Amino acid sequence: MILNEIHMKRESKSFTDAMYAVLTAAGRFDGPKFMLSGLSGLAFKFSVHDRLLPMSVTAYGHWGTEHQAALDNLGVFTVNDGGRTRHPSFEIYQQDAVEGVKKSIEAGIGVVYWLPEFGVIHGYDEEDRVFYVQDGWSGETQVVLYDNFGINMTPFWYYQAFGERVAIPLKAAVLESLRLALQDWEIPYKTRPDTSIASGRLAYQYVIQALEQGDFDRPGAAYIIDSYIYSRREIRDYLSKVKQLLPGLDEVHSLYAELVSIFTEECAASLLRSQEALQLAENALPTLSALFVRAEALEERAMGICRTISERYPDPARSILPRWGAHTAR
Secondary structure, three states, X not given: OEOOOOOOOOOOOHHHHHHHHHHHHOOOOOOOHHHHHHHHOHHHOOEEEOOOOHHHHHOOOOHHHHHHHHHHXXXXXXXXXXXXXXXXXXXXXXXXXXXXXXXHHHOOOOEEEEOOOEEEEEEEEOOOOEEEEEOOOOOOOEEEEHHHOOOOOOOEEEEEEEEEEOOOOHHHHHHHHHHHHHHHHHOOOOOOOOOOEEEHHHHHHHHHHHHHHOOOOHHHHHHHHHHHHHHHHHHHHHHHHHOOOOOOHHHHHHHHHHHXXXXXXXXXXXXXXXXXXXXXXXXXXXXXXXXHHHHHHHHHHHHHHXXXXXXXXXXXXXXXXXXXXXXOOO
C-alpha cells in the first residue's frame, strides 16, 4: 500500500519538511510551509554543537517533548515512540512500532521517521516486509525492512504518527508560538546533562566562538548556517502574515526582516554551493562571526518585544499549577 499524494522536499528543518508533507497530503494543514514552521515554533529553534557538527540542526531537545508542543499548537493529535536501540526491550518496541506505522498508512496518513535525519514513511509491502521511505533529498523512494526498523547510524530510533486536527484560533496559536520561541531562547541546554550543545541565545555564542577560534567541523558549519538563514526567512515570512494579530508584532517582524537582510546581502560570498556540497569560503570566518554578533543583538531585541507581548495576555498553561504538582504520575 503506497500513499502517492505524499511528496517530501528538503527545505526547512527535516522534521518540518516531513510533517508538512504528511499533514498537507492528509488534509490536516492548508497553507505554505513557513506558516507550519512558524505556528509550530520549529522555525525559532536554534541549536549548535560547540564544534559545529551537522547533528546540531536536529539536536534542539528531546524530540518527544519538542514535537508534542509543536503539534499541540497546530491542534493535531499525535503519538510518537522512540529510544535507544541498545535497550534490551528495543525488539519488542520495534515490533509494536511496525504495526503502528502500518495502521497509520492504512488510515491514509504517512509517518515521520528518523533515518537520520527525519523522513517520511509513505507505504509498505507486507509480502516483502518493507516500508517505503522518502528522505526529501531525491525523488527516489528508499526501502526499510521491518526487521531493520529503527536501526541506523545513530543510537536513536524514533517515529511520529498523526490523527485528527481541531481548530485553534489563529491569534491564540500565534501567541503560543511566541511563547515557544521565548522558551527556546531562554533555555541554554535542552539535552542535559550534555552541555556541548547550546540552544537559543547561547547557541549564538557557540557559533561565534567556534568561528573565531577556527576549531570546528567546516561542512557542519556550512549546514548549520544555511539552515539558520532559511529558518530566519521562515520566521520573517510567518510574521509578515500574522503581524496584524497582536500589537507590537510588526516590530518583531521588522527586526527579523533586518536580520535576514544582512545575511542575504553579506553572506552570499561566504557560503559556496556546488553539486557535491555546501562549503564555507576560506576567508569567510571574520565576516560570518561579525554577522552572528549583529544577528544575536537583533534577535535579543525581537525576543524582548515578544516577552512584552506575551505578558499582556494570560497564560494558563504556564501559570496554573496542576493539582498534583508540576509532574504528575503517569
